[in-house]
Amino acid sequence: MKYSSILLVLIALLPSNLCFGQNQNNRPPNVVLVFIDDEGYGDVGAYGATGFETPNIDHLSAKGTRFTNYYAAQPVCSASRAGLLTGCYPNRIGFSGALFPKHDIGLNKDELTIAEMFKKQDYKTACFGKWHLGWQKEFLPLQHGFDEFVGLPYSNDMWPQDNVTGENLSDKMNRANFPDLPLIEGNKATSYIKNLQD
Secondary structure (H helix, E strand, O other): OOOOOOOEEEEEOOOOOOOOOOHHHOOOOOEEEEEEEOOOOOHHHHOOOOOOHHHHHHHHHHHHHOOOOOOOOOOOHHHHHHHHHOOOOOHOOOOOOOOOOOOOOOOOOOOOHHHHHHHHHOOEEEEEEEOOOOOOHHOOHHHHOOOOEEOOOOOOOOOEEEOOOOOOOOOHOOOOOOOOOOEEEEEEEEEEEEOOOO
């Protein structure tokens, strides 16, 4: 079974009386972006999935705005996320593939993100899930327009064992020297999935 990594970006956390595009009291709408690795166009019920159900995403689609024509800027995690958050061609801003735990690069502070644009309009912003745009503090979401972040700094498969089965992958995937996988809240690691090789 394959698990997808999700970047959930909550751009607007406004009072709860605002519901899916209704603009009561002239308030701006809430904006929720759900960005999922390894998901195809037809993998959600609202877009024609068969054989399984996705009722929560389908409900968001029915009550919100459903986009039917979107292309990822790259077919790789870090680069596609950089394109989504900045609106830039990823190669132009230094992302041509996926970042690994050993990389010491990330999203440049001079790039304007969608979160920073919303912040200028007095939105509250949050990011939950896999960030994958640099793991050092200067590259994390709080330095790029997000008020809140809870998630992983890179992919949950970038450590020596399979995150579901526990199978040792260090020989198969050349992961023996990867560090423990941190869960980050704000700018600090709060817990780790330990490297079983230690």
